Amino acid sequence: MGSRFRWVQVLLYGFVSLWSLFVLLPTAWMVIGAFKTKREFFLDPLGMPASFDFDAFERAWGTGVGGFLLNSMFVTALSVLVIVVVSAMAAYVLARTDNRWMRLVYLVIVAGFAVPVQAVIIPLFQMVSGAGMLNSLFAIVLPYAAYGIPFTIILFYAFFLDFPRELEEAALLDGCRPVKTFFHIVLPLMGPAVASAAIFQAVFIWNEFLLALLMLTKPAVKTLTVGILQLGGEFTSDWAAIMAGLSIAVLPILTVFILAQKYFVRSLAGLGK
């Protein structure tokens, strides 16, 4: 029994280790590739670079990756802020009022959760271009916010159903109006729920591609996903620069994930509940 148990354990460790290697190797190869010379790439694709210098990062940065990075940070931060604030406001009302209207509103929002942006991209593109919203980092925040709101409302709605009402009632008795109660009493206590929703939406928006591809066509406003795709065309055989650009795009969000994974995992677990 004892030795059989040990063998099973070796097998299980072997399997998860193999999968981890399968995940790690391409990522490591990307980062290492950013330090290799063109010659090293051709002579030995699996080899290590002779020296570690940051020339390729400079070349990638020089073609605008720095700007793409800033654009992505700006769009992501602003969108997440809008999503969290307006979703919290709406979810609060939906969880605290029970009538026909609110049920209809909730239904509309839940239906919005199911609509994929690919399926409505033609009218959406025609609307935003007709409204003169192309090539504006502010304008793309609006559709990003819209597509982040339904899931965030569903998350917050569940949070408010469990929120102690006594706190709000006390505030109301002290003469706080509902809007003030919300901003002064409820919102400050939403910490963990906000963190979960924010990190989930941040990853989604940081990585969004289709809307960015269609709405942000000028180099000065491109975000990372669109920018790095164009990088492949600019450095047709400068593999190190491509790998450096990809590393710049991937490593910040990986860092955020590792630091905040507790909240991230929590919001994902919410999907299954």
Added chain:
Amino acid sequence: MSDTSLAKPVTGPDASTWILLTPALGLVILFIVIPALLAIAGSFFTIGIGSTNWQFAGLANYTRALNDPIFWLALRNNLIMVVGSIVLQVGFGTVLAAILDRGLPRGSTLFRTIIFAPMVMSTIAVALIWLVIMDPNVGALNTLVKALGMQPPTQGWLGDPDIALWVILVIAMWQYTGFMMVLILAGLQGIPRELYEAAALDGARGLKAFRHITLPGIRNVLIVAVLITTIGGFKVFDLIFATTRGGPANATQVLGTYIYQQAFNLGNMGYANAISVVLLLIAVLLGWLQLQVSRRS
């Protein structure tokens, strides 16, 4: 002024209700509901690139889709993505989650972090990394395959219509299996340990316990996982756009890329809207199912 609002029973939505509700509802209506309605309306019209000139076309766009072999090919490829992703991502995700839940005395958190990490990378970046890995000249994959004494495909991994879609399935598996694992792991951790202890006393361990305790315990989570994967398989766009653009010879064409091609490369907005409506109906139906299952648990 005396405040009497407290004494009044709240019967309907008052002003402050709408102040809090309007921004979210407005954005959702403006950028989701209206475009969805316009896509449905637009599918009955012929719309040129200029897109100001709508000509009523009745069901012509839909009959065109029914007679378009590429539409059917794209739908078939979506179905292959769906079934393949369920088998690979939910399948391996379940196995990995089960191992991390109870199989390892230590190290679970580290393995979970590593295996989940690709999920947070942009699909475009993932696609580009794999494009370089599969490059015939500088890629690691061909070198590795040759080192193992095998022959890499002569037309390249994504250039061969017979294997391109399967290669894409593997890249999708690389990125999303960790997501499924984490989702299912959350379900597993909700199963009370006492059930396993009681079963062990009755002699049920290992696979037997897995079949009689674990599987029933995560039934709902598994259904949600399958639905999310199914929706993902129908929505797939970024990965294919960044690797093959639907080629070679439409071998990896899916609804998402075909909509894009018809609308933005060929200027057939009306026809693209009809294909969009098909995708929209599938997604809304599956999304509704997902919420029904989620709510039940």
